[in-house]
Amino acid sequence: MLAIFKREIRSYFLSPVAYVFIGAFFILAGMFFMTGNILSGYPNINGTLSTMQLVLTFITPILTMKLLADERKTRTDQLLLTSPVSLTGIVMGKFLAALFVFFVTVLISLIYVVILFIFGSPSVAELINNYLGFFLVGMSFIAISIFASSVTDSQIIAAIVGFASILSLWIIDWVGGAFSNRIISDIVGWLSIMKRSEDFANGILKPASILYYISFSAVFIFLTIRVIDKRRWSEG
Amino acid sequence: MIEIQNLTKKYGQIKAVNNLNFTVEKGEILGFLGPNGAGKSTTMNIITGFMPSTEGTVKVCGYDIAEEPKEVKRRIGYLPEIPPLYMDMTVKEYLDFVSELKMVDRSKRKGQMDDIMELVKVSDVRHRLIKNLSKGYKQRVGLAQALVGTPDVLILDEPTVGLDPKQIIEIRKLIKALGKQHTIILSSHILPEVSAVCERVVIINKGEIAAIDTPENLSKNFGxxxxxxxxxxxxxxxxxxxxxxxxxxxxxxxxxxxxxxxxxxxxxxxxxxxxxxxxxxxxxxxxxxxxxxxxxxxxxxxxxxxxxxxxxxxxx
CATH class of the missing domain: 3.30.70.3190 (Alpha-Beta Plaits)
Structure with a gap:
């Protein structure tokens, strides 16, 4: 697993992928921080991070599209699957590599926090909570778009499927709101990963929500492993 | 060393491999011969654990691939038909990655790496990106990859395909030399290659074994x-x-x-x-x-x- 993690990290930072991801993130984050915090004099980061979740919808699939689709296309999956590494190890190595790039991005974005502290006095607990929620949402996006990368050998299709999957998570939220029936909208709301992120944005820490995001990611990692294993049986 | 029993692989209704039975002794070089689409690669992919069989068992060094895949994979070096190379790595980085993947002892890694690069003659390109190498060199790096960790068994799927005649002779010599330490299964559709390198030949057609013998006996007894x-x-x-x-x-x-x-x-x-x-x-x-x-x-x-x-x- 460690070997795969290290290889992917190397590959991310030697190819333009990581820089495109981080660059795109900060071009937009910079604009939102400028308008949302600096120009409007708002001392909390939550608004900017919430908007950045929308940006993640577009850029996360770019980060993960290569991970599994390209292994299949170049047939390097034959090396990985005939090495003494478990399938879980392979997928986790790749997942953690993508998560690491995202983590680095989040770390860099702490510069905004520094700016907020220079010009104001935001609540530390609330900030940590905001960032935790943002990171967990990003992690879920990575898990779902890695799954997208496992279903095809084309990077473009992987990116589009990933994007469509994440977008559908947003749409579930809107659909839930459209139901007049209270029970249905509650169920849909419970499924919605966006609704839960609002709690974090509002400074409410619910352990159930943390568990929810971790389980959400675990389910998609599991599905990814199943897809690859299933293909071993059916394809030649 | 390698025991294959009743090996069958079905893709839907199509039987790619049908009831194969053969064994390979320690230190033997076995040729796997057949026209394109005969089931050579499928069989190799099953032996190496890349895909599971529909029926039958494969045992390598006494370990069943379906039950103890890690033990088997640890003992096999595999060069697939298309060498599994990462184009964005240099030769050295790639081989380092493979030795990490194959859990080679950190202390042994460097010495072994030098030996392998010397053996397959890629030392002089070790710092070049794989994507910039010629086909012949890529094939050699693929072979180097299979040798990492000095596995007991080598499975080579058409190792000389795409090489020029001089390189083909070199690689054949190399394979013969490797046969002293490793048990080798080699597939090919080039017949002189098989008769030059292999001690025993399995001829496979439409997923079934058509003949299995030494090249000499085959030509003597046949007809x-x-x-x-x-x-x-x-x-x-x-x-x-x-x-x-x-x-x-x-x-x-x-x-x-x-x-x-x-x-x-x-x-x-x-x-x-x-x-x-x-x-x-x-x-x-x-x-x-x-x-x-x-x-x-x-x-x-x-x-x-x-x-x-x-x-x-x-x-x-």
Missing amino acids: SSSKFSVTIAGPKSSVVGAIKEIYGVMIVEAHIEKDNDVINYYIESTKEVDIRRPLFFAMAKAGYPILELKSMDMSLEDIFLQLTTDEKGVEQ
């Missing part, structure tokens, strides 16, 4: 008759008459007329008798000197064609 090409000086009709009288001769044909009375004959006899001695004495007695006598064993090509096509073998 129902022995064939000879003889050049004799003497009048055609009486020579043919004299040959036909020899016990065991089935067919005599005048092949090429070289001079007036120097004629090349094609003779087929039953396999049980060697007609060469009686032929000599018969011709000597009749006063027709034999200028040339050549036994025509079936080449591996003939056997291969006979086994893998419905037509009869190509006559010479």
Whole structure:
């Protein structure tokens, strides 16, 4: 697993992928921080991070599209699957590599926090909570778009499927709101990963929500492993 | 070393591999021969654990691939048909990655890496990106990858494909040398390669074993008759008459007329008798000197064609 993690990290930072991801993130984050915090004099980061979740919808699939689709296309999956590494190890190595790039991005974005502290006095607990929620949402996006990368050998299709999957998570939220029936909208709301992120944005820490995001990611990692294993049986 | 029993692989209704049975002894180089689509790669992919079989078992060094895949994978080096190379890495980085993947001891890694690069002759390109290497070098890096961790078993799927003749000879030599320490299964559709390198040959066609033997035995035992090409000086009709009288001769044909009375004959006899001695004495007695006598064993090509096509073998 460690070997795969290290290889992917190397590959991310030697190819333009990581820089495109981080660059795109900060071009937009910079604009939102400028308008949302600096120009409007708002001392909390939550608004900017919430908007950045929308940006993640577009850029996360770019980060993960290569991970599994390209292994299949170049047939390097034959090396990985005939090495003494478990399938879980392979997928986790790749997942953690993508998560690491995202983590680095989040770390860099702490510069905004520094700016907020220079010009104001935001609540530390609330900030940590905001960032935790943002990171967990990003992690879920990575898990779902890695799954997208496992279903095809084309990077473009992987990116589009990933994007469509994440977008559908947003749409579930809107659909839930459209139901007049209270029970249905509650169920849909419970499924919605966006609704839960609002709690974090509002400074409410619910352990159930943390568990929810971790389980959400675990389910998609599991599905990814199943897809690859299933293909071993059916394809030649 | 490798035991394969009742191995069957189905893709839907199609049987890619049907009930294969064979074993490979320690230190043996086994050739795996068959036309394209015969099931060679499928079989290799199952042995290496890349894909599971529908039925049957594969055991490598006593470990079942379905039950203890890690133990098996630890002992196998695999060069697939398309070498699994990461184009964005240099040769050294790639081989380092593979040795980490194959859990080679950190202390042994460097020495082993140098040995392997020396052996397959990629030392001089170790710092170049794999994507910039020629096909021949890529193939060698693929082979180097299979050697990492000095596995007991090497599975090489068409290792010489795409190389130039000089490289092919080098790689063959290398494989022969490797055969001293490793058990090797090598697939190919190039027949001289198999007869040059392998100690035993499995001919596979439409997913089934058509023949399994040493290259020599295959060419000796195959076909129902022995064939000879003889050049004799003497009048055609009486020579043919004299040959036909020899016990065991089935067919005599005048092949090429070289001079007036120097004629090349094609003779087929039953396999049980060697007609060469009686032929000599018969011709000597009749006063027709034999200028040339050549036994025509079936080449591996003939056997291969006979086994893998419905037509009869190509006559010479």
